[in-house]
Amino acid sequence: MSRAPIPTYTFALVVVKLGRKIALIRDEKNGRAWSLPGGRIDVGEELLSAARRYAANETGLSVELEGVLRVQHTLVDGGEARLRVCVVARPSDDRDLKTVSDAHSATTQWFSREQLTTLSLKSKEVKQFVDLALDGPVYPLSLLSWEQ
Secondary structure (H helix, E strand, O other), X not given: OOXXXXXXXXXXXXXXXXXXXXXXXXXXXXXXXXXOXXXXXXXXXXXXXXXXXXXXXXXOOOEEEEEEEEEEEEEEHHHEEEEEXXXXXXXXXXXOOOOOOOOOOOEEEEEEOHHHHHOOEOOHHHHHHHHHXXXXXXXXXXXXXOOO
């Protein structure tokens, strides 16, 4: 007897780092709290492509993905599930963070780990992911594989 599939919403989060600084975004949707670039993956979109897209749209940077920080699977009310994959990346060129507010983000800025304590963060996980990106462990991207 087959079972019905569990509706699963998949999200990509990206810790973009430049040396010991992290790019955070702030938008109107989150009460102006600072967060990591990321969001829900579009239907038919590949996970790592979504991570690069979110980093580019929200920070203005083209990035090289370096590794996986965490894979989280959470059951939510109604029998659905959320899958979040957080990756670490670095800018692939020397362009600056975007400075113009748009639908993706209002403000983007580089911060040190120490500065995070003075910010209103979207969640405590922002700092946890930043700590992982700076101190490890960071797992190889090959940890993510696709069924043949």
